[in-house]
Amino acid sequence: MKLTVLGSSSALPTSERYPSAHVLNAHERLYLIDCGEGTQMQLRRNRIRFGKINHIFISHLHGDHVFGIYGLLSSLSLMNRAASLNIYAPANYEYILHSHLKDFDIKLSYEINFIPLAGKDPALILDDRHITVSCFPLVHRVPSFGFLFREKQADRNIRKDAIEKYGIPGLRIPSIKKGADFVTADGSVIPNSELTLEAPEPLSYAYCSDTAFSDLVPGFVKGVTLLYHEATFESSLMSLARITGHSTASEAAGIAKLAGAGKLIIGHFSSRYKSVTQLVEEARLIFPDTYPAEDGQSYNIDEIRKAVKE
Amino acid sequence: MKLTVLGSSSALPTSERYPSAHVLNAHERLYLIDCGEGTQMQLRRNRIRFGKINHIFISHLHGDHVFGIYGLLSSLSLMNRAASLNIYAPANYEYILHSHLKDFDIKLSYEINFIPLAGKDPALILDDRHITVSCFPLVHRVPSFGFLFREKQADRNIRKDAIEKYGIPGLRIPSIKKGADFVTADGSVIPNSELTLEAPEPLSYAYCSDTAFSDLVPGFVKGVTLLYHEATFESSLMSLARITGHSTASEAAGIAKLAGAGKLIIGHFSSRYKSVTQLVEEARLIFPDTYPAEDGQSYNIDEIRKAVKE
Numbered sequence: 154m155k156l157t158v159l160g161s162s163s164a165l166p167t168s169e170r171y172p173s174a175h176v177l178n179a180h181e182r183l184y185l186i187d188c189g190e191g192t193q194m195q196l197r198r199n200r201i202r203f204g205k206i207n208h209i210f211i212s213h214l215h216g217d218h219v220f221g222i223y224g225l226l227s228s229l230s231l232m233n234r235a236a237s238l239n240i241y242a243p244a245n246y247e248y249i250l251h252s253h254l255k256d257f258d259i260k261l262s263y264e265i266n267f268i269p270l271a272g273k274d275p276a277l278i279l280d281d282r283h284i285t286v287s288c289f290p291l292v293h294r295v296p297s298f299g300f301l302f303r304e305k306q307a308d309r310n311i312r313k314d315a316i317e318k319y320g321i322p323g324l325r326i327p328s329i330k331k332g333a334d335f336v337t338a339d340g341s342v343i344p345n346s347e348l349t350l351e352a353p354e355p356l357s358y359a360y361c362s363d364t365a366f367s368d369l370v371p372g373f374v375k376g377v378t379l380l381y382h383e384a385t386f387e388s389s390l391m392s393l394a395r396i397t398g399h400s401t402a403s404e405a406a407g408i409a410k411l412a413g414a415g416k417l418i419i420g421h422f423s424s425r426y427k428s429v430t431q432l433v434e435e436a437r438l439i440f441p442d443t444y445p446a447e448d449g450q451s452y453n454i455d456e457i458r459k460a461v462k463e
Numbered sequence: 464m465k466l467t468v469l470g471s472s473s474a475l476p477t478s479e480r481y482p483s484a485h486v487l488n489a490h491e492r493l494y495l496i497d498c499g500e501g502t503q504m505q506l507r508r509n510r511i512r513f514g515k516i517n518h519i520f521i522s523h524l525h526g527d528h529v530f531g532i533y534g535l536l537s538s539l540s541l542m543n544r545a546a547s548l549n550i551y552a553p554a555n556y557e558y559i560l561h562s563h564l565k566d567f568d569i570k571l572s573y574e575i576n577f578i579p580l581a582g583k584d585p586a587l588i589l590d591d592r593h594i595t596v597s598c599f600p601l602v603h604r605v606p607s608f609g610f611l612f613r614e615k616q617a618d619r620n621i622r623k624d625a626i627e628k629y630g631i632p633g634l635r636i637p638s639i640k641k642g643a644d645f646v647t648a649d650g651s652v653i654p655n656s657e658l659t660l661e662a663p664e665p666l667s668y669a670y671c672s673d674t675a676f677s678d679l680v681p682g683f684v685k686g687v688t689l690l691y692h693e694a695t696f697e698s699s700l701m702s703l704a705r706i707t708g709h710s711t712a713s714e715a716a717g718i719a720k721l722a723g724a725g726k727l728i729i730g731h732f733s734s735r736y737k738s739v740t741q742l743v744e745e746a747r748l749i750f751p752d753t754y755p756a757e758d759g760q761s762y763n764i765d766e767i768r769k770a771v772k773e
Contacts, residue, residue: 165541168507172534190534191501197478216537216567224482224500224530231475249566256559257526258605295568 154179154304154356154454156379158420159195160187161446163385163399164217165424171195171448172217173421175381176206177302177358180283185209186300186360192221193228199449204232208279210286211242212362213297214249223253230262237264241278241288243296244269270298275373289373291364293398299364301374304355315348356454359414362421365394366404371411379454380409381446384419387432402432406439416457420446464489464614464666464764466689468730469505470497471756473695473709474527475734481505481758482527483731485691486516487612487668490593495519496610496670502531503538509759514542518589520596521552522672523607524559533563540572547574551588551598553606554579580608585683599683601674603708609674611684614665625658666764669724672731675704676714681721689764690719691756694729697742712742716749726767730756 155178160171172189176196183206185192196203203225212218222240229238240250247267254261268278270288279286284304291297308330315321321335329335335343359374362383374380385399394401400408402419409417417440422429429445436443465488470481482499486506493516495502506513513535522528532550539548550560557577564571578588580598589596594614601607618640625631629647631639639645645653669684672693684690695709704711710718712729719727727750732739739755746753 165538166504166507166534168504171504190531191504194476194478194481194501197476214567216533216569219567220530220534221500223526224476227526228475249563253559253563257524257529259526 154302154358154378155451156358156381156418156454157199157201157451158418158446158448159192159199160189161420161422161448162189162217163383163421163423164215166190166217167424169448170422170424172220173212173362174221175360176201179302179304181205182207182281182283184286184302187212187218187362188220188222188225189217190220193225195448196225204229204234206238207236208239208241208286210288210300210360211240211246212291212299212360213293213295214243214246215295215363218363219246222250223257223259226254226261226265227257227259230259234261234263237266239266239268239279241268241270241286243298244271271296275301287373289370290367291361291370292367293363293365297363297398299359299361299370299373301357301359301377303357306355307352309345309349309352311349315343319343319348321348353455354458356458358454361408363399365398366400366408368411370408374408374412374414376413378415378458379418379452380412380414380416381418381420382408383421384432384436385421385423387426387435390423402436402443403439406436406443409440409443414440415442415460416452417443418446418452419443422446464612464668464688465761466668466691466728466764467509467511467761468728468756468758469502469509470499471730471732471758472499472527473693473731473733474525476500476527477734479758480732480734482530483522483672484531485670486511489612489614491515492517492591492593494596494612497522497528497672498530498532498535499527500530503535505758506535514539514544516548517546518549518551518596520598520610520670521550521556522601522609522670523603523605524553524556525605525673528673529556532560533567533569536564536571536575537567537569540569544571544573547576549576549578549589551578551580551596553608554581581606585611597683599680600677601671601680602677603673603675607673609669609671609680609683611667611669611687613667616665617662619655619659619662621659625653629653629658631658664768666768668764671718673708674710675708676710676718678721680718684718684722684724686723688725688768689728689762690722690724690726691728691730692718693731694742694746695731695733697736697745700733712746712753713749716746716753719750719753724750725752725770726762727753728756728762729753732756 159174162170275289382405384402384405469484472480585599692715694712
């Protein structure tokens with residue numbers, strides 16, 4: 154699993170930071186999370202083949218998280234995409250999206266499946282071969298949703314030396330990988346623990362933006378390997394954070410700590426910060442393993458798990 | 464007058480070329496022409512103070528000329544713009560624009576004056592202190608308009624030596640600059656030609672995109688100092704140009720030649736061209752003073768006039 158940050162600004166982009174967009178590569182499938190203006194250019198710049206995106210998740214209906222979608226959808230159509238595309242967004246976006254495409258005379262070469270986000274409980278919204286995706290409510294000026302991407306538990310790894318030693322036939326291997334014991338020709342039972350090694354622990358990634366501090370979020374993202382949480386302001390601007398429905402760096406770190414996250418990335422920085430060092434330092438007082446999101450930077454989530462284990 | 468190209472791609476942007484947007488600086492006032500996705504980032508990257516933009520001209524309602532406007536309008540509002548902003552666009556965009564801003568809960572800090580473009584005749588759409596702007600019809604799949612920016616004829620320049628020689632009082636200077644003779648205290652008439660020098664010829668810039676070849680355009684932009692004309696394809700793809708309502712490089716050059724333009728910039732290049740050299744070479748066979756648009760490049764229109772005169 155690899156995360157690439159395409160945009161890390163808040164509503165006002167700067168020359169170094171584009172509006173919000175992340176792309177998660179899980180087992181060579183791409184999942185786009187938010188789609189701020191310029192997402193398609195950032196995908197190109199980072200040589201990410203956006204034809205491989207089959208799912209787009211929109212957290213909430215503020216322009217800095219959405220205004221890149223029209224250009225991206227048009228471009229996919231100009232590239233003659235055939236496969237249908239799944240868009241997960243607050244329920245009222247379905248009408249807005251289709252009417253805006255129609256306003257611009259855009260007839261897509263592919264179908265859109267719209268999956269509405271609504272409600273106050275976490276919900277499973279995608280279950281594919283390798284991962285599940287759930288959404289959960291955040292706290293913002295408009296309905297806003299976080300997303301949790303979780304790898305499925307892989308089968309146990311079978312030991313090659315055990316296959317040879319006991320002459321295990323190929324047909325039996327799938328069940329042994331799922332935990333079955335092996336019975337040899339002479340009737341002796343070889344316990345699964347002698348045949349297999351534990352599969353790696355599933356990785357997970359959670360995206361929480363935009364949101365004010367919510368004490369429900371740690372429960373939603375418990376034990377997540379990598380947490381992205383917005384940190385628009387430093388603590389001295391907490392009252393501004395309250396008014397605008399955003400979080401401070403300390404609050405983001407508090408969520409990471411309460412959730413027992415492996416690592417925290419903060420982003421969605423207010424354009425007032427020319428350098429975000431002070432935000433990172435503030436967060437590290439509470440959660441040391443905090444890093445600032447930077448446009449174009451990638452994070453190997455597998456390495457985070459290893460580092461946390463060590 | 465200085466033109467800066469912010470985007471020179473056609474519908475599919477590349478990593479080097481953003482979608483269409485030009486900004487014209489005329490006497491330190493900024494005029495934005497088309498507003499493709501990423502325009503606000505390109506303005507920042509080129510250090511153009513976009514708070515100084517008071518007029519936005521939209522040629523037609525295809526996304527690669529418009530999708531940057533929502534983010535730009537939002538950003539201007541976040542920057543607490545107070546001055547009203549004039550938007551010139553095909554008439555049906557007024558409803559689309561306002562409803563899309565409303566969909567995204569965007570309440571602007573300033574007023575928008577919408578000036579609808581319609582009809583089949585050239586029309587004066589702006590007349591300010593230094594320039595006039597006219598629109599004229601192009602030929603595309605949807606209603607599309609070109610724009611002609613023309614400096615006003617400046618007053619004649621009064622000669623400082625003449626002021627001293629004849630003791631011309633300050634009160635008389637404005638009328639002399641407009642062509643009046645001067646009558647001295649003893650009644651002798653000094654003809655204006657002895658008192659003033661000719662003002663520089665007014666500069667002009669025309670933007671023609673998107674459009675198929677139209678034999679009306681040379682008449683609309685007769686004698687323009689700098690002409691931008693789209694050249695999406697090379698001549699070998701003329702049939703594709705016909706179907707899609709675009710021009711070839713030769714056709715763009717033909718328009719420049721027929722119009723007696725000072726210089727031609729071609730752009731809106733199909734993403735199939737990794738290098739646009741062949742398009743420029745094709746155009747130069749017909750109109751030698753042809754150059755390719757490049758994102759971030761500026762063109763001093765005053766220098767073009769001088770070069771043409773020499």
